[in-house]
Amino acid sequence: MKNFNADGRHQHPTLPQRLELERRGFLRLLGLGASVTAIASFTGCSFFGPREAVVTVGQVDFRNPLRIPPVAQPVRRDGQIVFDLAMQAGTTPLVAAGDTDTWGINGSILGPTLRAGRGDHVLVNVRNELGEATTLHWHGMHLPAIADGGPHQMIAPGAEQASSWKVDQPAATLWYHPHPHGQTEKHVYRGLGGMFIVDDDDEAALDLPHAYGVDDVPIIVQDKTFDASGQFLETERYDTGMLGDTILVNGTIAPVFEITTERTRLRLLNASTARSYGFGFSDGREFMMIASDGGLLAAPIRLTRIQLTPGERAEIILDAAAGETVALRSYPQALGLSDRQALDSGADDELDILLFRVAAELGASSEIPVRLAEIEPLEVAAVAATRQFDLQSFQINGQLMDMNRIDTVVTVDTTEIWEVRNGHGTPHNFHIHDVQFQVVDIDGRRPAAELAGWKDTVYLPPQATLRLIMRFGKHSDPAVPYMYHCHMLWHEDVGMMGQFVVVEPGRDIAPLDGSHHG
Ligand code: C2O
Ligand code: CU
């Protein structure tokens, strides 16, 4: 089904060579003022020919118990809850061809699930045992810029970094992953990442499924390609980046999960570097969506499909009948693309993800409440600034990411509207650090119900303009920026990222990294 085989890679340049070629080709094209189509065509097709759809539906031999990442047990010290994390290289048995070299946190692949309550003071010690510099970023978390784990908070090999903040946001499924500029795709692909669950009293009072690993289950979905010796193949990049033909859930290949209760809460996290998923169940059944990136929706919604682009999360409730089996799959998605681009970005792929085997006797589950949360719409009338972000090729507002340039200065404790436009034929998405936003409209129309809650990452269909509204809460720092970027990690690495600082009223930005600017 693929248009290349495992051996075919030997004819191709190595990854670093290719990335360099691609970068150089890209910069040359920019210099020539190349058209969008010329840039799009070099990102894959001109090198490798058109891609073919990957279809694995009905072909995955589900056989391995779904691995449940352990919940990290923090120690309590001086009023803080303290997590000790070590980023390390290891090997993981995944395929028969051989153990795979992988990277993980406190283990060989992925990391523990961190859990903290609203109001908790968290301290995370991250030790880098990888042999190369990296960072650990807290995706979706409202925190001081210095604790954000972005590209300015590098952890040298052998070094340890401590970050602390007070958790101050609603219950949500957040996550963490490396963010070294230019290397994020590789570090995530090799296995670094994990879930961070925020709890609060309002959510606890709702009686939603809450037994971790039993009826409240992390589902971290990633696509990989294996080479003939069982190693992760850093494979061809098409428009959005690398698209694997093999799905891992929580680092488990061909996973099976045994359901033991009438209702199961699935915390879906798309931790893939490039692939978007159109999740649904093999019999087309409805499920309830209860939460988006930043926490619970106002009310549950009934869906048969949920689309998640890289970095996005959703919590859904699966109703099961005793004795049945049902598979979670990814179905072809309407990403608003041309036929060629749909193919090249994996939107036509149809994938088996995870099999649920339901026990003969099920524990009772409570009804899902009809109201879940209060979500006050942020007031459009009250915005302090409206800004435009135009995504074209690998640039935002005509510029590639520059670590020494602050692109945007925001005043602390104000509300802004960001008008984000994908002026490109290629799919992108948009993620903003530090805040959760609301989608005001998409090309002037109200967004679908799935997008009505708190979001930190959102899909940008080609040629669409999204208006996002957000409040920049209490953390300010004139010298340390947060990031906004496309979360297709190859795009981010190549430079589709910008930096903003949050400052006190009337303050200007302070010099970054010793260099002076605007
Ligand atoms: Cu999930 Cu800037 O990252
Ligand atoms: Cu982030």
Ligand code: CU
């Ligand atoms: Cu992108």
